[in-house]
Amino acid sequence: MKERQLMQVNSSIHSSIEDRIMSVVIYILLTLLMFATFYPFWNTVVISFNNGLDSSRGGLTFWPRQFTLDNYEVVIHNHQFFKSLLTTVGRVVAGVCSSMFLTAMFAYAMSKRDLVGKKIYMTMTVVTMYFGGGLIPTYLVIKELHLVNTFFVLFVPFTISVFNMIVFRSFFKELPIALEESAKLDGANHFGILFKIYAPLSGPVLAAISLFHAVFLWNDWFNAGIYLTTEKWIPIQTYVMNLVNSNAATAQMAALSGVSSGVGSVTSRSLQMATLIAATLPIILVYPFLQKFFVKGVLIGSVKE
Template structure:
């Protein structure tokens, strides 16, 4: 074992110090938000709240969880994230699988068309008119269909599929598999890392996305939880905030403020992704690296 010299120890000390500072700057805003959500709103407005609640309370969470619109918005977001992730990954992977085949005629043309759409789009007004003509306004599917195909994810899928051994496909064809059987019975089971990685990226994007709902949906019953949170953040007073919430909100204990409810809503909206992330983290490096080794 090589013994480290003074210069190496100093380098390690500086490196770990910088990493600790970086970790603190990343974690502290989230921790401070959690502290404010667990503190009485009126006490929080006095300032000086940093690492621990001064007046611990669950009132902020009680107010949020008593809002019927919050649960409706959360249900819309969960349904959108689950169905949108499934459809987006499936459609994108099928397109990538087809473009990975050498025998596909015109695949270079399709790739060029797809890559062009990554850099050039029709714009907001043509998209607005197009979706209106399709009858997708105030429709749940307007939250899913416009972003169902991801060209970037398709390129990663395609690169991964091209790196699979050709013997897999040849042996499957000898057993009588067509392309659909080859994809679902052979390719899909061995593509777990890249599927898990891109599924999580897609799910996080769908969970956090609010723009399409803000433009194309006027029905408050179809708004995702991110738009619910945005409406809360834009509220300037407690009365205005409560007027946007459901009729079941408990307003007897007026210890909360718009700021405390905003921080609580941020925590509630963020926690599901944080809980899911550790279970799929192990696939990140393997999935992304495999999809980027060969073009």
Template sequence: MQRTIYILLTLLALLMLYPFWNALVISFNLGSDTALGGVTLLPRAFTLENYYIVFQDDRLLNSFLITILRTLSGTALSVFFTALLAYGMSKKTLLFRKPYMVFFMITMFFSGGLIPSYLLIRSLGLLDTFWVLIIPGIISVWNMIVIRTFFSALPEGLEESAKIDGSSNYGIFFRIVIPVSGPVLATISLFTAVSYWNDWFTGAIYITKDHLLPIQTLLRQVMNSNIMTQIGSSNAIALDHMNRNRTITTKSLTMATMMIATIPIILTYPFLQKYFVKGVMVGSLKE
């Protein structure tokens, strides 16, 4: 029975992995050869031309940098403020604790709507700014609940001992609670980083300046338009190379761009894997 489960899970994993692997293979294959069909598991005509053209586009490199800065700063700020909120909500002595929790949970199922949100962002002067990519999603109620559950499970003796020694609430939070919360904070950091990295909608709605577009928003624009006029359009060397080399196709460039946007966030998982399992188990516990 156990062997059957392993086989089924392996097949399921391979089924999910194949589309990504096929896109990776196509990104390393000549576009003209890919157009003939039959490129599946290995490149039939290996080339790096697709990546050469893509990396010549200044907008892509700028969007890549914007996305990295957004992910790093957004994740740090989000985890910090979410943990602060979770710490307060984990206290049973907090006045109106349950009404606050109900209020927070309502926002998980109902939003103010796209138009009111846009008007709010505009009134705050955040349109076409870097901060509009961070602030709207800086607090996640779901992440707060997971962290709060972990904080609630901590022994009360830890905080009581610290209070006897004269530590303040902030001292307890930063010197005791945070250091012992590594697994859950690492897990929430992973969730938040993936969310910021993959978010294209915020950039599509609130950003009109090319130099502030996240890479996912740029990728969506590229895939929804004539890629030959998008990729390399800001670089004369790339344009000349494309005009002379007719082996480049829309599909091959799209796959190369997709890999550049996808692989970095995938590479972070192995470093956080040991915390990921612990954090998910913590989040499954009820208070």
């Protein structure tokens, strides 16, 4: 009996040591992963706040050697930057509002059990998640719709997302059917049920999907580079990409900025980093305000009771 108890004690001590070792290993790996993820962004911030000529020497790690705001002064004095920023803000607002409106209506219809041809519609919809027309056919369609070089091309082609529709649909299907039945007894039609009953109850999922779509629209630079040939409606990320790919453009910006700190305080690379941070900062500031809704939204439908 004593030998058995002794064996159990030794086994528990051994498993406890193994658990502690495993916990230490996991924490070390997570810390390394966090550092590898965060450091490139932090290094960009450091370079943006450092003297451009000093940055070209290399060796910048965790803190600026010669702190300066000249890089951001050039960004602030650049008219095209603020024009692109306002275009992107308008793109996000218009794109999120139109997408949530149409996606919610689409999901509401697909959540109805008595919808005629529901399986056919769902199959045709899901197929678009895996197969597309391709870049050239899509461009020809956009051109035939007269959307090229317009503000609408920045968000109209991305209005409906099948993935977002499925998330909405899953949420609507979990709502009690009694809500809809009682609304119909009061004379409400489908639009009244959707916008007066379902929409107010969809706060978490609406916030989560809105954040998904807003981040996509804010960060997208590729499509604007295809459908826009002028700088009139160029969004901020496409503008940043053009700066990163063209050292001559950033050098010209620095030369025309009229910075008072002297020659060499602003270089093409330091200006690129400052513009990148200035373009990324607004969307980062939005996250803390939507995070609580975001967590609730992504967990909807993941737990069944």
